[in-house]
Amino acid sequence: MVDRSPVRENALSVAVQTEPVWVRRAVIATALVFLAVVLVVPLGAVFVEAFRKGVGLYWKSITEPAALSAIRLTLIATAIAVPVNAIFGLAASWAIARFDFAGKSLLLTLIDLPFAVSPVISGLIYVLLFGAQGWFGPWLTSHNMRVIFAVPGIVLATIFVTFPFIARELIPLMQEQGSEEEQAAIILGANGWQTFWRVTLPKIKWGLLYGLILCNARAIGEFGAVSVVSGHIRGRTNTMPLHVEILYNEYNFAASFAVASLLTLFALFTIAAKNGLEWRLRREHARALEERPTEDVLGH
Amino acid sequence: MPVRSKSAPRRTSLGIELRSINKTFGTYSALRDVNLDIKDGELMALLGPSGSGKTTLLRIIAGLEFPDAGPSAAILFNGEQIDFAKPAQRQVGFVFQHYALFRTMSVFENVAFGLRVRPKKLRPSENAIREKVTELLQLIQLEGLANRYPSQLSGGQRQRVALARALAIEPKILLLDEPFGALDAKVRQGLRRWLRKLHDEIHITSVLVTHDQEEALEVADRIVVMNQARIEQVGTPDEVFHKPASPFVMDFLGNVNLFHGRRLQGEQVALGKSAEDGQAAKIFVRPHDLDLDVEDKGKPAIRAAVQRVQTAGALVKIEVLTDAGETVNVEMPHERFRLTPVKKDDVVFVSLRDVRVFFEDYSI
Numbered sequence A: 001m002v003d004r005s006p007v008r009e010n011a012l013s014v015a016v017q018t019e020p021v022w023v024r025r026a027v028i029a030t031a032l033v034f035l036a037v038v039l040v041v042p043l044g045a046v047f048v049e050a051f052r053k054g055v056g057l058y059w060k061s062i063t064e065p066a067a068l069s070a071i072r073l074t075l076i077a078t079a080i081a082v083p084v085n086a087i088f089g090l091a092a093s094w095a096i097a098r099f100d101f102a103g104k105s106l107l108l109t110l111i112d113l114p115f116a117v118s119p120v121i122s123g124l125i126y127v128l129l130f131g132a133q134g135w136f137g138p139w140l141t142s143h144n145m146r147v148i149f150a151v152p153g154i155v156l157a158t159i160f161v162t163f164p165f166i167a168r169e170l171i172p173l174m175q176e177q178g179s180e181e182e183q184a185a186i187i188l189g190a191n192g193w194q195t196f197w198r199v200t201l202p203k204i205k206w207g208l209l210y211g212l213i214l215c216n217a218r219a220i221g222e223f224g225a226v227s228v229v230s231g232h233i234r235g236r237t238n239t240m241p242l243h244v245e246i247l248y249n250e251y252n253f254a255a256s257f258a259v260a261s262l263l264t265l266f267a268l269f270t271i272a273a274k275n276g277l278e279w280r281l282r283r284e285h286a287r288a289l290e291e292r293p294t295e296d297v298l299g300h
Numbered sequence B: 001m002p003v004r005s006k007s008a009p010r011r012t013s014l015g016i017e018l019r020s021i022n023k024t025f026g027t028y029s030a031l032r033d034v035n036l037d038i039k040d041g042e043l044m045a046l047l048g049p050s051g052s053g054k055t056t057l058l059r060i061i062a063g064l065e066f067p068d069a070g071p072s073a074a075i076l077f078n079g080e081q082i083d084f085a086k087p088a089q090r091q092v093g094f095v096f097q098h099y100a101l102f103r104t105m106s107v108f109e110n111v112a113f114g115l116r117v118r119p120k121k122l123r124p125s126e127n128a129i130r131e132k133v134t135e136l137l138q139l140i141q142l143e144g145l146a147n148r149y150p151s152q153l154s155g156g157q158r159q160r161v162a163l164a165r166a167l168a169i170e171p172k173i174l175l176l177d178e179p180f181g182a183l184d185a186k187v188r189q190g191l192r193r194w195l196r197k198l199h200d201e202i203h204i205t206s207v208l209v210t211h212d213q214e215e216a217l218e219v220a221d222r223i224v225v226m227n228q229a230r231i232e233q234v235g236t237p238d239e240v241f242h243k244p245a246s247p248f249v250m251d252f253l254g255n256v257n258l259f260h261g262r263r264l265q266g267e268q269v270a271l272g273k274s275a276e277d278g279q280a281a282k283i284f285v286r287p288h289d290l291d292l293d294v295e296d297k298g299k300p301a302i303r304a305a306v307q308r309v310q311t312a313g314a315l316v317k318i319e320v321l322t323d324a325g326e327t328v329n330v331e332m333p334h335e336r337f338r339l340t341p342v343k344k345d346d347v348v349f350v351s352l353r354d355v356r357v358f359f360e361d362y363s364i
Helices: A008-015 A021-050 A054-063 A065-098 A104-111 A119-130 A137-142 A151-162 A164-177 A180-187 A192-221 A224-230 A240-249 A253-289 B054-062 B107-116 B126-139 B155-168 B185-202 B213-219 B237-242 B247-252 B334-339
Strands: B014-025 B028-039 B043-047 B074-077 B092-095 B173-177 B205-210 B222-227 B230-235 B257-263 B269-271 B280-285 B290-293 B302-310 B316-322 B327-332 B347-352 B356-359
Touching (some): A021 A253, A065 A151, A065 A164, A065 A192, A065 A240, A104 A164, A119 A151, A119 A224, A151 A192, A151 A224, A180 A192, A180 B092, A180 B155, A224 A240, A240 A253, B014 B205, B028 B054, B043 B054, B043 B213, B054 B173, B054 B205, B054 B222, B092 B155, B107 B126, B107 B155, B155 B185, B185 B213, B205 B213, B213 B237, B222 B237, B222 B247, B230 B247, B269 B280, B290 B327, B302 B327, B316 B347, B327 B334
Parallel strands (some): B043 B205, B092 B173
Antiparallel strands (some): B014 B074, B222 B230, B257 B269, B257 B280, B280 B356, B302 B316, B302 B347, B316 B327
16 A cells, blocks of 8 residues: 655654664664665575576576566466456446445455465465366366466466455545546536546546556566466466476576566566655645645635 | 416526425435425525435436436426436536545646537537636636646635536536535635626526525525425525524524413413413524513513623624523624613513414324
């Protein structure tokens, strides 16, 4: 969730600080050291290991057919999961924010399910449904279709674990904004389509983009659920995180870290984009609070 | 309903006619058998406490809600039945209490919205839109702020933009839902005078929802007083204030003192519960319709003791406690107070100048 607390509060809290200097320094130092050990060093290690055997090998590791196939599959799964979840997220948040219906709180609870359930279980659900021994397994086999150990399973598992991100971002936003602007648009003669594109979407665009970025990051990085349904068929059902694991298990460290470095770069990009958006959302929020001119007098 | 005399010229176009409108939300009844005629070109106020059904009625006129189906339920705009027509087909302008301006659009684009979303065949040219919006911005005296966003405007300015936006589609009817409710007192007063003036200029049939009786009395041509999902009275501000049709209307429009009594003969009423058996009566008196005397002058009066005197204000407000233990509020001009000044604990005689009596039903 985006933190939308006004920036000004920080300035106030500085004034009432009473801790002695050494306490402040100790607290800051602890935080920084912890951050370095847990985050910065491992992050650096990824790149150091990736380039340990030279740029040539690095390039070869990420362009060999199995790696390219893994990259391609990850991009396909993401390219399907993110738009599907965007549509689901918009529909769910619209329904929850605008209508009262039976099962509303159940829907709200279920949206959080993928956050609560272990990704491995999420994958297993699909194996139980579509696997050879699963509920729909015999039917799928008789129609010569494969879901488990194939691309459809990977896409389904990715959709499942990433569907809360956009909905979770939009629901509070739309609840806060209400639906009066939409009612005004309808009365002014706009149809549903015009109301959505001209009124609703511009209102929620930054929140939606924020949700898309988080959803995208998770879709690319998902390991557990995808691992269960994938079957790890090299060159066919391996995604990037699975490819990293396989290479590592084969003691092919340089190649493993090379592919991992791609994922890391993407993560860094995500964080930068996320911070940029948060800054933007905060600024818009602050602007709404300020810039209120005093009442002018109506002259005649 | 007033009976139209035969010689009076018959008005050809009735603005809005509502027939047997009922509305229930689940088990809650928001409107019960509402019948109302709003004349073409008049400014009608729907006045009532919260939960009286006034906003629901307004939203039904707008087409944001639909009345319950019923054999005689009908809504007519200029004689045309539009019961289930969508808001856009009704050509109404709607002004929301919390403005509902499009936050991602400039003032100009807000006002232009209703014209821009028209189907291509009916859409005015870019130049015509520009002209129309500029004209409306001049009307609301905000032509300099066309490029501002709603968040950069004050509350009063926002509500004026909302009004211009509603007027841009040249609606047949203007509906205002507590339009000044979110503004502070000073701005509210200025804005409602301005609205009255505007209505005198453009004569658009308007319905204004308010819970502020002062606002209704000041702005409206006629007032509909609503209570508990029903219409209590329809009339001009003078009629509802001076000839209230029910105890509720009397009580809701201005301050009032309540005395209990019993009917004697015909229209004669005795104060107090000790009187002979008779139909129970509620006697309402406005604070400015009471006289105070410091001595018994022989006319019918109630003995009381002064509790509080408040001289700060346009009128002097005096609170007295009768011997029967009832608190009575009296208001008088400063000139009269100077003739008979009283102070706390003085004994006074309260006489009733102008009263409204409502008899209670026997039926239980």
